[in-house]
Amino acid sequence: MSTETLSDLLAAVRACTACEAYLPAGPRPVLQVNPAARLLIAAQAPGRKVHATGVPFDDASGERLREWLGLTRETFYDARQVAILPMAFCYPGRGRSGDLPPRPECAVRWRAPLLAQLVQVRLTLVIGRYALRYHLPELAQRSLTDVVEQGLGASWPDVVPLPHPSPRNNIWLKRHPWFESQLLPALRPLVQQALNGRPPSTHACPRQRT
């Protein structure tokens, strides 16, 4: 697909109203796509703050995610390096225990053609359960903790599952200290490797049960 066609595709996404009836704040697709990107962040859906600014991960979750990955804002928001493609592009509203799930219409309609544009991606970071189901459906029956723990596994070397960096996951992070002490230090070099255009080397899970 040509760059011009990507422009058409992005224009169609930005004009999309497919699930407008379910969006309390209305459609406002937030994504970052460029065919040159080498790192793909497959996320969940924008929160209320991101809906207001239109900037992906411009919130506490984003601050934590950039720290996890060892990326500056400059690199993170360089679309020629990093693509950010949530499972749904518009804020889904709030439910009883946090934001509602990403609207399913979005991935059905847009995900495949947009992913087809990302021909340079070397590493995909799958954030949260909905992205995991899409990108690693064979793992969908396992708990997210279990999958993250196996994490940097050789069976899916170009995809790394991560928990959501939301402050709502502080308890999960406290209960699983290996994530920050062992997995993230092993992940950061892979991120740099991907940004430099190299596929991730085969890597064993650094997790040591204690």
Ligand code: SF4
């Ligand atoms: S969430 Fe996706 S499908 Fe729904 S209106 Fe926004 S862009 Fe369209």
